[in-house]
Amino acid sequence: MAAMGHTMAGDEILKSSFANFAFEHFEIAAYKSLLILSEVGGHESATSVLLANLKEEEAMAQWLDENLAAVTTRFASLKEEGRTAKV
Numbered sequence: 001m002a003a004m005g006h007t008m009a010g011d012e013i014l015k016s017s018f019a020n021f022a023f024e025h026f027e028i029a030a031y032k033s034l035l036i037l038s039e040v041g042g043h044e045s046a047t048s049v050l051l052a053n054l055k056e057e058e059a060m061a062q063w064l065d066e067n068l069a070a071v072t073t074r075f076a077s078l079k080e081e082g083r084t085a086k087v
């Protein structure tokens with residue numbers, strides 16, 4: 001939803017990157033909470049799937065973190081050249 005709202009912004013790529021970063025961390029928190037609930041509720045059968053999903057979300061959050069500088073630098077370079085990051 002946030003990405004759709006950013007389509008008209010000149011810095012869409014940055015705003016979408018921020019939203020993706022935030023959403024991955026939302027998902028990480030959600031899976032951590034679900035892990036607690038599965039333990040408290042005696043649903044340990046869900047633990048391995050929840051842990052697998054948590055690792056995927058953490059990996060994506062890390063990737064976004066590692067690539068934000070490059071995205072920002074590329075955006076700034078294009079902007080300086082009078083170009084946009086849009087396709």
Ligand SMILES: [Fe+2]
Binds near residue numbers: 023024027057060
């Ligand atoms: Fe995700």
